[in-house]
Amino acid sequence: MRVEQIKTPALLVDLDAMEANLRDMAAFFAPRKCKLRPHFKNHKVPMLAHKQIRAGAIGMTCATIREAEILVENGIASILIANEIAGEEKPERLAELARHAQVMVGVDNRSALCDLARAQRNRNAQIEILVDVNIGLNRCGVDSSEAALYLARYAVASGLAVRGLMGYDGHLQGMTPSPEKDKTVSVGSRMLVETAAQFEAAGIPASIVSTGGTGTYAISGDYPGITEIQAGSYLLMDDIYVARGASFQRSLTVLATVISTRGTEHAVLDCGVKAISGERGLPALKDVPGAKLTALHAEHALIEIDPESSPGLKPGQKVQVWVHYSDATVNLNSCMYGVRNGQLEEIFPIEH
Amino acid sequence: MRVEQIKTPALLVDLDAMEANLRDMAAFFAPRKCKLRPHFKNHKVPMLAHKQIRAGAIGMTCATIREAEILVENGIASILIANEIAGEEKPERLAELARHAQVMVGVDNRSALCDLARAQRNRNAQIEILVDVNIGLNRCGVDSSEAALYLARYAVASGLAVRGLMGYDGHLQGMTPSPEKDKTVSVGSRMLVETAAQFEAAGIPASIVSTGGTGTYAISGDYPGITEIQAGSYLLMDDIYVARGASFQRSLTVLATVISTRGTEHAVLDCGVKAISGERGLPALKDVPGAKLTALHAEHALIEIDPESSPGLKPGQKVQVWVHYSDATVNLNSCMYGVRNGQLEEIFPIEH
Numbered sequence: 045m046r047v048e049q050i051k052t053p054a055l056l057v058d059l060d061a062m063e064a065n066l067r068d069m070a071a072f073f074a075p076r077k078c079k080l081r082p083h084f085k086n087h088k089v090p091m092l093a094h095k096q097i098r099a100g101a102i103g104m105t106c107a108t109i110r111e112a113e114i115l116v117e118n119g120i121a122s123i124l125i126a127n128e129i130a131g132e133e134k135p136e137r138l139a140e141l142a143r144h145a146q147v148m149v150g151v152d153n154r155s156a157l158c159d160l161a162r163a164q165r166n167r168n169a170q171i172e173i174l175v176d177v178n179i180g181l182n183r184c185g186v187d188s189s190e191a192a193l194y195l196a197r198y199a200v201a202s203g204l205a206v207r208g209l210m211g212y213d214g215h216l217q218g219m220t221p222s223p224e225k226d227k228t229v230s231v232g233s234r235m236l237v238e239t240a241a242q243f244e245a246a247g248i249p250a251s252i253v254s255t256g257g258t259g260t261y262a263i264s265g266d267y268p269g270i271t272e273i274q275a276g277s278y279l280l281m282d283d284i285y286v287a288r289g290a291s292f293q294r295s296l297t298v299l300a301t302v303i304s305t306r307g308t309e310h311a312v313l314d315c316g317v318k319a320i321s322g323e324r325g326l327p328a329l330k331d332v333p334g335a336k337l338t339a340l341h342a343e344h345a346l347i348e349i350d351p352e353s354s355p356g357l358k359p360g361q362k363v364q365v366w367v368h369y370s371d372a373t374v375n376l377n378s379c380m381y382g383v384r385n386g387q388l389e390e391i392f393p394i395e396h
Numbered sequence: 397m398r399v400e401q402i403k404t405p406a407l408l409v410d411l412d413a414m415e416a417n418l419r420d421m422a423a424f425f426a427p428r429k430c431k432l433r434p435h436f437k438n439h440k441v442p443m444l445a446h447k448q449i450r451a452g453a454i455g456m457t458c459a460t461i462r463e464a465e466i467l468v469e470n471g472i473a474s475i476l477i478a479n480e481i482a483g484e485e486k487p488e489r490l491a492e493l494a495r496h497a498q499v500m501v502g503v504d505n506r507s508a509l510c511d512l513a514r515a516q517r518n519r520n521a522q523i524e525i526l527v528d529v530n531i532g533l534n535r536c537g538v539d540s541s542e543a544a545l546y547l548a549r550y551a552v553a554s555g556l557a558v559r560g561l562m563g564y565d566g567h568l569q570g571m572t573p574s575p576e577k578d579k580t581v582s583v584g585s586r587m588l589v590e591t592a593a594q595f596e597a598a599g600i601p602a603s604i605v606s607t608g609g610t611g612t613y614a615i616s617g618d619y620p621g622i623t624e625i626q627a628g629s630y631l632l633m634d635d636i637y638v639a640r641g642a643s644f645q646r647s648l649t650v651l652a653t654v655i656s657t658r659g660t661e662h663a664v665l666d667c668g669v670k671a672i673s674g675e676r677g678l679p680a681l682k683d684v685p686g687a688k689l690t691a692l693h694a695e696h697a698l699i700e701i702d703p704e705s706s707p708g709l710k711p712g713q714k715v716q717v718w719v720h721y722s723d724a725t726v727n728l729n730s731c732m733y734g735v736r737n738g739q740l741e742e743i744f745p746i747e748h
Contacts, residue, residue, distance in 0.1 A: 051485050085694065107695045108666075127695065128655040128664070130711040133403050152656050155711035183696060184656040184664055214693075303480040304504050304536040312480070312536055314460075317675045318727045323692075340675075341566075342437060342723045343459045343479065344535060359482040359507035371694045375670045376727070378748070396730070 045388040047381075048362045052301040053319035055377040056364065057392070059384045061295035062279060068292065069261075069278050070099040078265045081105045081124055081254065083276025086371050089380060089392045090118035092279065103146070105254075105274040109134045114395045116145045124254060125149040126210055126274055128176065128184050130156040135163035135171075142169040148252070150176035150210055152186050154198060161202035172205045174252060177239060179211035179232030189239040196248045208252035209243070211236050212274065217259030218288050229263040237269030258285060258292070280374075283366045284324060296367035296374075297330050299381075300345065302357045311335070311357040313345040313365070320345075320365060321372035330364040332357070337365060397740040399733075400714045404653040405671035407729040408716065409744070411736045413647035414631060420644065421613075421630050422451040430617045433457045433476055433606065435628025438723050441732060441744045442470035444631065455498070457606075457626040461486045466747045468497045476606060477501040478562055478626055480528065480536050482508040487515035487523075494521040500604070502528035502562055504538050506550060513554035524557045526604060529591060531563035531584030541591040548600045560595070560604035563588050564626065569611030570640050581615040589621030610637060610644070635720045636676060648719035648726075649682055651733075652697065654709045663687070663709040665697040665717070672697075672717060673724035682716040684709070689717060 047056065073080045082096045084106040093104050093115065103122030104115050112123050128150055129135060138160070141147045151157055151173045164171045175192045178185030186192050196206050213232045219225045236253050243250035256264035256273040258281075264270050277285055281292045298320045300313035320327055322340040329337055329347070334354025339346040345365065349356060357363065367373045374380070374394055382390035399408065425432045434448045436458040445456050445467065455474030456467050464475050480502055481487060490512070493499045503509055503525045516523045527544045530537030538544050548558050565584045571577045588605050595602035608616035608625040610633075616622050629637055633644045650672045652665035672679055674692040681689055681699070686706025691698040697717065701708060709715065719725045726732070726746055734742035 049485075052483070128711075129666075130655045131404070131653045131714075132712075133401075134653075153711045156655070159712060178658070182658070182662070183693065183698060185658075187658065301483045301486075303482045303508070306530070306534070306537075306539065310534070314481075317673070317724050321669070322675055323669045323673075341535065342727075346535060359480075359505050360484075360511060362483075372669050375694075 047299065047383050047386050047388060050299055050381055050388060052299050052362065053315035054299045055373065055380050056297050056299050056383050057280060057380045058295045059382045059389060061293035065279050065281060065292045065295065066095060066099050072262065072265065073100055076265060078270050079272055081272045081274060082279065083274050084111050084115060086276035086374065087280055088374055088394045088396070090114065090395060091392050093118065093120055096279065102272065105276065109137050112141055112147050113137065116141050116147070120145070122146045123148070124174065126212065126254070128152055128156055130159055132159065135159040136166065139163040139167035139169040139171055142171050143167065146172065148172040148174055148207055150174050150184065151195065151199065152176040152184050154195065157195065157199055157202055157204065161204055164203065170205055172207045173199055174208050174210040174254060175206065177209055177211040177236060179213050179235055179255070180216070181212055181214045183214065185211055189235070189242055192239050193242050193246060196243055197246070200248060206248050208250040209236050209240055210254040212257070213255060213260055214257065217257045218284070219259065220288055226263050229260045230267055233264045233267035233270050237267065240269060258290060259288070277370065280370045282370045283327065283368045294366060296370050297364040298367060300363050300365060302359050302361045302363060305357060305359060308351040308356055309349050311347040311349060313347060313363060314343065315345050315365060316341045316343040318342055319376055320367060321369045321376065323372050324369040327368040328366045330366050332363055399651065399735050399738050399740060402651055402733055402740060404651050404714065405667035406651045407725065407732050408649045408651050408735050409632060409732045410647045411734045411741060413645035417631050417633060417644040417647065418447060418451050424614065424617065425452055428617060430622050431624055433624045433626060434631065435626050436463050436467060438628035438726065439632055440726055440746045440748070442466065442747060443744050445470065445472055448631065454624065457628065461489050464493055464499050465489065468493050468499070472497070474498045475500070476526065478564065478606070480504055480508055482511055484511065487511040488518065491515040491519035491521040491523055494523050495519065498524065500524040500526055500559055502526050502536065503547065503551065504528040504536050506547065509547065509551055509554055509556065513556055516555065522557055524559045525551055526560050526562040526606060527558070529561055529563040529588060531565050531587055531607070533564055533566040535566065537563055541587070541594055544591050545594050545598060548595055549598070552600060558600050560602040561588050561592055562606040564609070565607060565612055566609065569609045570636070571611065572640055578615050581612045582619055585616045585619035585622050589619065592621060610642060629722065632722045634722050635679065635718045646718060648722050649716040650719060652715050652717060654711050654713045654715060657709060657711060660703040660708055661701050663699040663701060665699060665715060666695065667697050667717060668693045668695040670694055671728055672719060673721045673728065675724050676721040679720040680718045682718050684715055
């Protein structure tokens with residue numbers, strides 16, 4: 045089937061680009077002690093998680109208990125929920141999962157620790173935790189080594205299994221590569237590694253020290269004592285990351301149909317914010333010279349055309365739009381169409 | 397089941413507010429010649445479409461062929477796709493639908509007309525169209541009565557059944573009520589009605605003249621010659637519309653759990669742009685004095701708290717966030733939880 049025959053709007057993944065990204069990241073980690081535990085939230089495709097593990101990843105990272113359940117259902121044996129969970133229901137689901145696979149979870153507060161300890165008792169399970177440390181993103185995480193150590197001691201006393209630490213430097217992912225970036229990223233890695241040393245000195249296990257993303261893996265992955273990297277975007281790649289100097293290839297586009305034109309300067313596509321995210325700005329057209337996407341409505345993309353430099357667009361014509369923010373765009377779709385040389389090769393169901 | 401026991405993030409609909417909106421809109425149209433054909437894209441819930449029809453709506457409006465298929469599968473007998481479709485595949489699906497229900501579609505270009513005529517012949521179906529007129533939104537639609545008449549003649553010659561006209565004034569929905577607004581909205585309605593008269597004079601049927609939304613229904617609904625209004629948002633109501641003086645009640649919130657706090661000034665909820673849209677700005681917290689939602693990440697909402705005026709937030713606590721943009725938020729969820737007096741009463745599956 046030719047790409048143009050896929051019904052629109054459709055999320056396409058360029059298999060050559062995606063496979064090159066998979067290989068390049070695997071080649072980085074192969075000779076290193078530090079390993080990759082890629083983030084599942086960027087693609088939500090169990091088949092891709094298995095490709096990542098076959099390429100050397102030691103397990104998967106995810107953001108929610110639902111994603112952890114999907115991974116366990118699909119036979120992934122080691123999972124990190126790099127996020128906090130709290131309340132009644134989710135700790136119970138986590139404890140249930142912990143009976144079937146290794147599922148670690150981030151913790152940054154005593155209240156959540158109590159929830160986890162209670163669920164663990166209720167289900168007769170062993171929950172494993174990483175203490176989440178704020179290394180500058182100012183989202184989740186405790187603010188100091190002392191607070192981390194206090195929480196770790198409390199976790200041990202509550203019967204939870206402390207495995208180590210995590211910290212996510214989301215605020216540094218988009219920084220352009222520079223010596224300044226190396227230094228700033230290393231500050232976060234050092235805080236994690238030094239806190240891990242304090243854990244060990246206090247007799248608390250810290251065999252896992254997890255951090256990093258697609259914009260920082262090469263720095264933290266070489267920082268002595270960091271044992272795992274959580275990068276996820278590298279596989280499909282956001283247009284945003286590419287613009288900031290990342291070395292991976294963009295693989296994701298949304299295929300759309302031109303449904304309307306007004307004169308020679310305006311066209312409308314059948315893809316809006318229900319098919320492609322505009323949460324981080326407007327996406328760009330792929331290979332449509334002289335044309336620009338200027339607005340996303342719920343079900344429409346508005347295109348402005350410069351008739352001087354463009355061959356124009358016609359109703360019925362197929363156009364591809366680069367995915368700007370893959371995480372939120374994947375979430376809008378039920379499958380990803382794997383394409384190569386203009387042909388549909390494979391369909392990847394996206395799990396929700 | 398109490399609301400706080402629903403797993404988070406969850407899309408809640410306040411049944412009292414929603415039912416009041418349903419009644420108020422029905423009361424407006426009951427004594428009038430002009431009728432309501434509510435938009436399905438705002439809720440995507442067949443059960444709610446049936447409630448709207450029981451309350452007097454003459455059928456449903458929708459934005460995509462997929463939505464039309466869902467409506468036909470759920471027994472809705474009269475549907476307007478208030479949008480253009482083009483290419484090969486969608487006209488074929490439309491022709492297939494037209495064998496089972498009345499499904500009208502907007503048309504604004506000859507190329508799409510040819511696609512529809514071909515599909516109609518292939519399936520031995522009768523496709524009904526409304527000529528789409530640009531009444532100022534500058535998205536889809538022909539730009540003049542002459543162009544509309546030309547297209548209508550071409551449609552008749554192609555064997556398509558012309559039923560009338562449509563035009564959507566999306567750019568006026570958010571205008572604050574004023575005599576100026578009445579005048580501006582009436583200009584669009586007049587263009588549609590005058591073009592319909594030209595159709596009739598040329599022997600082309602124009603029994604349907606469709607326009608309007610939640611921000612303009614009361615003006616166009618009273619304009620002589622307008623036969624149908626496409627309003628959809630009124631049922632669930634966006635926070636955006638309410639801020640602009642609409643008379644319906646907000647009914648939608650996302651229930652979330654506090655998963656982390658840092659000091660007394662920061663908290664994090666387990667709902668990000670994968671659960672609530674931020675495409676039109678940041679949503680507001682419901683009934684959380686002294687606290688403000690300041691950012692949406694993929695799976696997190698960041699909250700800033702003023703300790704002086706707030707009782708604070710604790711991990712595990714449940715919080716509701718007003719839905720700012722219901723259309724895109726409904727699209728992120730698999731169901732809507734109908735709540736009344738703090739209790740879960742009904743679950744509405746959302747169709748995708």
